[in-house]
Amino acid sequence: MGHVSHRFGLSTKKDGGYSKLIVACSALLSGFTFGFSAFQNVLTASWKGSYGLPQSTASLHQRLNQTFLYFGAMFLSAFYAKLTPRQWLTLSTVFSLVGYLLIYFANWWPVENLIYSQIVMGILSGIGAGFSFGIICITPQNWLDETRNKWNPYLFIGAPIFISALVPFTSYLSTVLGWTGALLIMVGIFFHQAIVATLFHQHSSEIESQKQRAIEEKENKVPFGEKVRDFVSVLKYPGIICMIINCMVCSGFIMSAVFTEVTNIAIEMEINPKLAENLILFSAIPEVLFRPLWGELTKCFGESTLQFAWTLILLASQVAFTFAEDAWMFIIGMILFSLGLAGYSGLKYVILIDLVGGANLNKALFFDQMFDAIMTFVVPTISNLFIESMGTKKVLFIVNTFAAALTLLTSWHIHRVLKRKKENKKESKDENENNEENIVLNEKESLTKED
Template identity: 20%
Template sequence: MPPPAPSNLGYTPPDGGWGWAVVLGSFISIGFSYAFPKSLTIYYKEIQEYFSTSYSEIAWVSSIMLAAMYAGGPISSILVNRYGSRPVVMIGGVMVGIGMVASSFATTIMHLYICVGIIGGFGLAFNLQPALTIIGKYFQAKRPIANGLAMAGSPVFLSTLAPLNQFLFDSFGWRGAFLILGGVVTNCCVAGSLMRPIKVKPQRSSGTATNGDASDKEDNTTAKRPAKKTGCMNRVNQFIDLSLFKHRGYLIYIVGNVVMFFGFFAPVVFLAPYAKHMQVDEYSAALLLSIFALVDMFARPLTGLLANTPWVRPRIQYFFSFSVAYNGLCHAMCPFATGYEGLVVYAVFFGVAFGMVCALLFEVLMDLVGAERFSSAVGLATILECAPVLLGPPISGALVDLSHDYKNMYYACGVMMFVPGVFLFVMNYYNYKWLAQEEKERRRKQEVEKGAMEELREIMSDAENQTDETLA
C-alpha cells in the first residue's frame, strides 16, 4: 500500500501547541457550516404552511444553502490562498448573520432562497473551507485525529441547535427565531480569530524526493513543469491548481463523491418530517436529530483515532469506501423501521455511518493530494459537488410528493450511497495496483539508466587509460 502524498510545506507542522486552539476554532466554524442548514428543518412544516408550499419547494431552502456553501469553495480557496484563513472566516460569519436577520423579514419563499440560501450559503463556504485547510498547516502526524475532532463540531452543534430551534420557534415564532439565530451565528467571527497564521521557520529543501514512492510520483508529475509560462491558464493556476484534474486518485474521489452527494443530505433533512408523518410529536421528532447528532458526535473523533492507527492509515481510502457503502445500507433498511423505537434505532446506526464519512471525507482528500494542494483540491471538489448537493433534497422531496410516502426516498438514497461506496473501493484497488506497476517500471528505468551510466564511465575510463599509455 503506497504511503500518503507528501506534504511539501517547507516546514514541519507542530502537531500541537496553538494547533489545538486552531482545532477549537475549526470545530466551531465547521459546526455552524454543516449543522446550521440541517437544524433549520425544524421550521419546515410551519414555513410550508405559512407560504403554502410543497415538500420539494421548502426543501430548496437548505438545499440552496448547502449548494451555495459548496459552490463558494473555489472563491473561498482563492481568498484563503491570498489572505489566509482568519479574515475569510470572519467575513463568512458576518455574511451568514446578515442573511439570517434579513430572512426574518421575508414575505415570500423566494426571499428565503436568497437570504438563507444564497447569502447564508456563501457565508458558510467562507467558514468551512478555511477551517479545513488550516488544520493541514498545523498537523501532519496527528492530522486524522485533529480532523476528526474538528469535524465533530457538526453533530455537537446539531444536537444543540435542534432543541434550541424548537424552543425559539415556540417562544418567538420562526421570524423571531431567525432574527436571534442571525446573532448566534456571528460567533463564527470568534472562531476565525483563533486561526492565526502559522509562524514556523522554513526548513531548507535538500532537493531530494521524500521516498520515491509511486504515490509521490503521481502527485508530483504535474508539478514538474517549466517555471515560467504565459497565458490565461497559467494566470488561473496562480490562484487555484487546475492540474489536479490530471491526478488519477483525485478524479476517482470526485466521481464517487458526486454520485454520493445525491443521497447524502436528504435523509438528515427529512428525518424530522418523516417522524411527524408517522404521527410522532414535534419534540420527539426533534429529539431524533439530537440522538443522531449525539451518536455522530462520538463517531467522528473515534473514527479519527481509528484512522490514525498504523494498520488503518495506509488503507484509509478503503476505510472511506466502506463508510460510504455502510451509509447506503442504513438508508435502505430505514423503511423497515416500525414506530418511534425503530426510528431511534435507525438514527443511532445512521449517526455512526454519517460520522464515519464526515470524519474521513476531507482526510482522504488530503491523503491523496497532500496538504500543500489541499486548498485548491477542496475548492474544485466542492464546486463539482454543489449540483448533487443542490438537487438531492428537492428530488427526494419530489419523490415524497409523488408517492405520499418517505420509503421510496430512503430506498433511493440508499442506492445512491451504496453504489459509489463499491465504486470507490474497486477503483482505489486498481489505482493502487497501477501505482505499484508504475513504481516498478520507474525503478526498472532507473536501474537501466544507472547501468548505462556505469558502462559509459567504464568506457571513458578505459579510453583515458589507453590515452595515458599511448602518451607514456
C-alpha cells in the same frame, strides 16, 4: 509578518501546540457552520405547522443553504490564497448574519412571499457557511503533519455538539417565543464566530509557499488559460475522479438528504412534528462518540480500508430511511448515518491528500465541492417531482441507496490506487537504502585498494 515560533506560549511548528488550538477552533467553527444550518430544521417544522407549506417547498431554504455551502467552499478553494483565513471567516460571518436577519422580516410579509425569503436566506447563509467550511477543510491541514490522521476526525466534532445543544434549545424557544424570537437569539449567538475567526492564523510554511507561488506567477506571467489547465490537471491523478464521485454521493446525495429533507419527509409521513424536527439529535449525539472512534481505528486500519466501512454504513442508513414507516426506523437510519458521517467527514481529507498531495488539496476540493453543490440541489428537487408517480414520499432515499451502492466500487478502486502508491513508495525507499549501502561499500573497497 515574519515567522513567529510561539503564539500564546504555544509552539507554531507543525503538530505543535498551536496546531491543537487550530483544531479546537475548527471544531468550534464547524459548530457554527452546521449547528446553525440544523436550526433550519426547526424553521422548516415551524413553517409547515404555521403556514402549511408543501413538501416541495418547505425545505427549500435548507436545500439552498446546503447547495451554496458547497458553492461557497468551492469558491474559497479556487481563491483561497487571495485572502487570509481570518478575512474569509469575516466574510462568512457577514454573509450568514445578513441571511438570517433578512428572513426575520418575512414574518410581516404575505405568506405567498415567504418563498423569496427562503431563497435569499438559503443562498446568503449557505455562502457564509461555505466560506467557514472551506477554511476548516484547508487551513488545519497546513498545521498538521504526522498527527493528521489522529486530529482530522476532531475538526468537525463541534458540529454534532452544537446540533445536540441548539436543536432542542431552539425548538423550545420557537414554542415559547415563536420562530422569530428563536431566530433573533440564534443570531446573537452566531456573532461569536467572529471571535473564533481572530485565532485562525496561517502556518508559516503556507505563507512562504503562497509568497513563492506569487513571485513565480509574477515573474513568469502565467496566462489565465495556463492557470486553468494547471487547476484541472489535478484530475489526472490516479483515483481522484473516483474519490470525487465518492464525495459527491456522500455529501451531495446522502448528507444533504439527511440535513435538508429528513424533517420534511418525516412530517409528511405523519411522524410527530416535534420529534421530526429533533431527529437530527439522533445523528448528532452519537457522532460525538463516533468521531474519536474513527481516529482510533486509523491505528489498526488504513484510511482507504475504513472507507469501505463508512460507505457500507451510509448505504445501510439510506436503506433504513427507504423502509422507514415509523419514528424508530427513522431513528435507526439517523444513528447509522451518524456513524458513517463521522468516518467520512473525518478522514476524506486524509485520503485526498494521499491521492494528490497537500499542495493540491484546494484544487481537489474545488471539484469535490462543485459536484456536491450541484447534486445537493438537483437530486432532492428532481426526486420530489416523482413523488406522485412513484407513490412514495421517500423517492430521495431510494435514489441515494443506489448511489451509495456505487461508492463501494469506487472505494475499491481508490483502495487499490493507494495500496499501489504505498508499495511503490516502499520499493523506492528500499532502492534508495540499497544504493546508499552500495555507495558505502564501494567507498570502503576503494579505500582498501588504496591501502
